[in-house]
Each structure stands twice: as structure tokens, then as C-alpha cells.
Amino acid sequence: MGHLYLSRELTDGAMAAVRSLGVPVVVHDDPDRPPAREQLLADVRGASALITLLTERVDGEVLDAAGSDLRIVANCAVGYDNVDVAAARARGVVVTNTPGVLDEATADVAFGLVLATSRRLVEADRFVRSGADWIWGPRLFVGLDVSAGATLGIVGLGRIGMAVARRAAAFGMRILATGSRATSDEAAGYGVEAADLDRLLAESDVVTLHCPLTPETRHLIGAEQLAAMKPTALLVNTARGPIVDEAALADALARGVIAGAGLDVYEDEPRVHPGLLGRDDVVLLPHIASAGEATRDAMGRLAVENVRAVLAGEPPRTPVG
Incomplete structure (x- = not known):
């Protein structure tokens, strides 16, 4: 041997x-x-x-x-x-x-990115660390209230997606999901509504990706799909980088097509598209979703x-x- x-x-x-x-x-x-x-x-x-x-x-x-x-x-x-x-x-x-x-650890980070992007936590942290002069005000770093009826779209409701749904349900979010398990009794228990991708993109305040990388899902989220999202919407990816067309995402953010993104994975990892690096509306992690x-x-x-x-x-x- x-x-x-x-x-x-x-x-x-x-x-x-x-x-x-x-x-x-x-x-x-x-x-x-x-x-x-x-x-x-x-x-x-x-x-x-x-x-x-x-x-x-x-x-x-x-x-x-x-x-x-x-x-x-x-x-x-x-x-x-x-x-x-x-x-x-x-x-x-x-x-x-x-x-x-690794389902629970990955779901923790995915939902952490939902919170970090929606409430602008990393952007606010950088602001304080910069030494900028500030005082509390009613418009300071206002973001999306996820627990006030915001809609989470889960693309690929597998084991990890279901763990994310459980967290979203605890926050009182409306949940849309794609995939065969979206019609399961377990999904129904978390209030999940089955939806096709077009409806999910159009109605979600935050879209989180949990599908495997296959030839069919490579660039599943590209310019057309980003344009179908709300201009106030956020994109989270803890699955695989090439599911997102990173150049299209950088362009969409630059033009205000969507409001922000939280990424743990990248199309050409460990390289990150330069159009994402300098943006306050993007949270970037070094592929640590399973790092418990x-x-x-x-x-x-x-x-x-x-x-x-x-x-x-x-x-x-x-x-x-």
C-alpha cells in the first residue's frame, strides 16, 4: 500500500x-x-x-x-x-x-454578511477607526431593517440554505427560496415560499447564494440578473465565487444597480476584482465561512x-x- x-x-x-x-x-x-x-x-x-x-x-x-x-x-x-x-x-x-x-458554521457567516451589509457594520467600523469627527444623528449609517419584514431570497435551499432560513425566520424575515426543498415540510416550518429565480431576484431585499458550482450555475448571477434586483438590494455569496460574474457585479455596484454585496468567495480566488476592493458598500472576507x-x-x-x-x-x- x-x-x-x-x-x-x-x-x-x-x-x-x-x-x-x-x-x-x-x-x-x-x-x-x-x-x-x-x-x-x-x-x-x-x-x-x-x-x-x-x-x-x-x-x-x-x-x-x-x-x-x-x-x-x-x-x-x-x-x-x-x-x-x-x-x-x-x-x-x-x-x-x-x-x-459545516452547515451551521457557514450559515452563521452567511447571515453575518446579511447583517453586516444591511446595517453597514463594516463601513461604520472603518469610519470610526478613521478618526473622523462624528456625532450621533438620525441619518448616520442608516441601513436596512432585516427584522422589519425584509425579504431574504435563498438561491439553492440545500442543507446550508435551510440553516440560513432558520436564522432568517428567527429574525422575522420573509423568505423566498429556489430548489426542490423549497416546497418541503421543513421549509414550510420556517415560512419559506418557493419561487423561481426571476421572482426571487425581483422581490428580495437580500439575495444569498447557496447552490453548488456546476456548468449550469457558473455566472448564474450576471448583469441581467443583477439588473432584475431592486436598486436597494444586497447580494451575499458564501457558496462558490464563479456563481457570480464578478466584473458584472463590480459594474452594477459602480452604477448603483444594486446597493451592496457581502462576499466570502471570489471568481478568481484569491484575487478579488479591483472594482470591489475600494468600495464601502462591499464586505469582503477571505473564504472563512467554515472556519469555526x-x-x-x-x-x-x-x-x-x-x-x-x-x-x-x-x-x-x-x-x-
């Missing part, structure tokens, strides 16, 4: 689980940066298992570099658009992800458990494809 390759060191708890597997381990030696392509191809050679992150493109070249002993690619993320699942299947390699364990301590530990442990199962000849816990 070959080694287990990790493209980045995981949490302490997850690394303890790695060591308990009793197999040789190769870990990329920079905890803060992903491996260069050439290094990745060299380090996976002879591996039986890979634990990768969304920063690694795992395609046929990587799979072939690993060789015929490769049994599993355990992607430590919910999304797996960075893995060529069809190429893996063709080579008899299992692909897994880490769903479920317990959550990141659970993600790593689930990836390791998938590896353990496959190497032992058992079904993986969370296969994809």
Missing part, C-alpha cells in the same frame, strides 16, 4: 486521526500555501489516498501521476468542483467530500474517516458522483 498525501496540514485533531491510520503520510510542507502544480504531481506518486482542498485541481494528470494504487480522493470541502469526478470514476478512484459538518474551530476539525476527521473506510475495503461515508 502506498502513502496518504495531504495537500495541507489539517487541524490537530484531524492530524491525530491521520496518524491513527497507520500508513505512511506525506504532507505538503507549507501550511499557508497550496502546493505548486509540479510539487503536487511529484508528491502524489505512488499514493493510495489523497486528502485535498478546494485549492487543488485534481484532474486526470494528477490521478495518473498518483498511479494505479490510488483508491480515494477525499476532498476536505462540501464542494468538489476542483475534482474531475468522471476521470476518477474511469480509473476506479472513489471521490468523497465533507457535507453536513470545531467545524474545521470535523471536516478533517470526516475526510480521514472516508480514507480509512476505503483503504479497509469498506464503503465511504460521504461519496460523491
Whole structure:
């Protein structure tokens, strides 16, 4: 049996689980940066298992570099658009992800961005830190009252979207959502109304994205969709960057087509469109939606458990494809 390759060191708890597997381990030696392509191809050679992150493109070249002993690619993320699942299947390699364990943490940050953008919290913080002269006034940093009947549009009511709906319901928001689960009993319990994308965009005060990145959802939100939103509306994205046409978003904000945005993910991550960087009406986070301590530990442990199962000849816990 070959080694287990990790493209980045995981949490302490997850690394303890790695060591308990009793197999040789190769870990990329920079905890803060992903491996260069050439290094990745060299380090996976002879591996039986890979634990990768969304920063690694795992395609046929990587799979072939690993060789015929490769049994599993355990992607430590919910999304797996960075893995060529069809190429893996063709080579008899299992692909897994880490769903479920990061729903609440991601929903926390998504709703945090709803609040931060609607109530202009980051903009107000920067203002105070600037040392500007100020005094309380009735127009100072007035924003959207989310708990006064504002409408939240959830694009993609999956596990994370449902967790966001639960938070929005607690704030008394009206909730519209797309996706098959929008008509479920669970959704009805939170007051969710099923809507198509056109209606959701037209009626929502805040639109939050929770759909996977697929060929169909790439640039799902572009110039046409932004123009369909209210001029006072806000856009939040904690899903995947390319779901939004970032250039179109920057242009829409510059022209006042919509009022603001809160982003945790980017189309060309880690690069952010320069048209967004200097804007007070945009909140920008460095892809930290799942960065709760317990959550990141659970993600790593689930990836390791998938590896353990496959190497032992058992079904993986969370296969994809």
C-alpha cells in the first residue's frame, strides 16, 4: 500500500486521526500555501489516498501521476468542483467530500454578511477607526431593517440554505427560496415560499447564494440578473465565487444597480476584482465561512474517516458522483 498525501496540514485533531491510520503520510510542507502544480504531481506518486482542498485541481494528470494504487480522493470541502469526478470514476478512484459538518458554521457567516451589509457594520467600523469627527444623528449609517419584514431570497435551499432560513425566520424575515426543498415540510416550518429565480431576484431585499458550482450555475448571477434586483438590494455569496460574474457585479455596484454585496468567495480566488476592493458598500472576507474551530476539525476527521473506510475495503461515508 502506498502513502496518504495531504495537500495541507489539517487541524490537530484531524492530524491525530491521520496518524491513527497507520500508513505512511506525506504532507505538503507549507501550511499557508497550496502546493505548486509540479510539487503536487511529484508528491502524489505512488499514493493510495489523497486528502485535498478546494485549492487543488485534481484532474486526470494528477490521478495518473498518483498511479494505479490510488483508491480515494477525499476532498476536505462540501464542494468538489476542483475534482474531475468522471476521470476518477474511469480509473476506479472513489471521490468523497465533507457535507453536513459545516452547515451551521457557514450559515452563521452567511447571515453575518446579511447583517453586516444591511446595517453597514463594516463601513461604520472603518469610519470610526478613521478618526473622523462624528456625532450621533438620525441619518448616520442608516441601513436596512432585516427584522422589519425584509425579504431574504435563498438561491439553492440545500442543507446550508435551510440553516440560513432558520436564522432568517428567527429574525422575522420573509423568505423566498429556489430548489426542490423549497416546497418541503421543513421549509414550510420556517415560512419559506418557493419561487423561481426571476421572482426571487425581483422581490428580495437580500439575495444569498447557496447552490453548488456546476456548468449550469457558473455566472448564474450576471448583469441581467443583477439588473432584475431592486436598486436597494444586497447580494451575499458564501457558496462558490464563479456563481457570480464578478466584473458584472463590480459594474452594477459602480452604477448603483444594486446597493451592496457581502462576499466570502471570489471568481478568481484569491484575487478579488479591483472594482470591489475600494468600495464601502462591499464586505469582503477571505473564504472563512467554515472556519469555526470545531467545524474545521470535523471536516478533517470526516475526510480521514472516508480514507480509512476505503483503504479497509469498506464503503465511504460521504461519496460523491
